[in-house]
Amino acid sequence: MNALKLTAKTTRPPTVIQVGHARIGEGFTIIAGPCSVESEEQTLQTARAVKAAGADLLRGGAFKPRTSPYAFQGLGLEGLKFLEKARAETGLPVVTEVIDPRDVSWVAEYVDVLQIGARNMQNFSLLKEVGKSGKPILLKRGMYSTLDEWLLCAEYILSEGNPHVILCERGIRSFEKYTRNTLDLSAVPSLKELTHLPVVVDPSHATGRLSLIKPMSLAAVAAGADGIMVEVHHKPCEAMCDGDQSLTPEAFVELVGEVRRLRAFLDGKG
Numbered sequence: 001m002n003a004l005k006l007t008a009k010t011t012r013p014p015t016v017i018q019v020g021h022a023r024i025g026e027g028f029t030i031i032a033g034p035c036s037v038e039s040e041e042q043t044l045q046t047a048r049a050v051k052a053a054g055a056d057l058l059r060g061g062a063f064k065p066r067t068s069p070y071a072f073q074g075l076g077l078e079g080l081k082f083l084e085k086a087r088a089e090t091g092l093p094v095v096t097e098v099i100d101p102r103d104v105s106w107v108a109e110y111v112d113v114l115q116i117g118a119r120n121m122q123n124f125s126l127l128k129e130v131g132k133s134g135k136p137i138l139l140k141r142g143m144y145s146t147l148d149e150w151l152l153c154a155e156y157i158l159s160e161g162n163p164h165v166i167l168c169e170r171g172i173r174s175f176e177k178y179t180r181n182t183l184d185l186s187a188v189p190s191l192k193e194l195t196h197l198p199v200v201v202d203p204s205h206a207t208g209r210l211s212l213i214k215p216m217s218l219a220a221v222a223a224g225a226d227g228i229m230v231e232v233h234h235k236p237c238e239a240m241c242d243g244d245q246s247l248t249p250e251a252f253v254e255l256v257g258e259v260r261r262l263r264a265f266l267d268g269k270g
């Protein structure tokens, strides 16, 4: 392991990040919403549904880092405006991905948390820029990255004076093809040994399979995660991106209930 000057567990007490009413790193935080912002109606309907089900934050991509240059790239500024509207109506703070260092300062004005996607985990100029933004950062694990490399990326952000980093395990590449990626759940207790930063799990991108979202969410709770981030769409079959792994609002209601019950039980409050 490389020396961790700012993220090591020994350097400070567990980091708690207040976003809206959520205290990320203390309670169990549920982040939910569509893969991509597609339209005003889709964003508002999904936001209302996840709010009613008890989500703490709304997610939605306006800038999509797609594997193919021909796939839907996101609505950009228009998408951010839909997210802003959804926040105003529901009160849910918003998480959105930023993919270009030149966009960081203006995108930060529209949202509450900036996401660095798996494909950009080691984009060091982007990390430095979000480090200067003053916003909480959700840093996803690169699909080929070790915990050491991931934590060094968090160090880039902290060393710019931004202590508000949330780590998000989203699966790593393995030879297994049944799932989209391989969820590395041992990363959660491992990170708890190594760092004071909060850790959330994204079972949607980790598995790519609807049927696996609930079991892996419950496993994330049991592993000690500080939260989950899941994709929800008001009509998954019409989604422009990741419909196969998006929960319906009804399935999300059930998931929230089971996750909260397990967490309360493990906290001795069940």
Ligand code: PEP
Pocket (backbone or CB within 6 Å): 035, 061, 065, 097, 116, 117, 118, 119, 140, 170, 205
């Ligand atoms: C996302 O969360 O929208 C996303 C693109 O995920 P990842 O960067 O983990 O692939």
Ligand code: MN
Pocket (backbone or CB within 6 Å): 035, 036, 205, 231, 241, 242
């Ligand atoms: Mn997605």
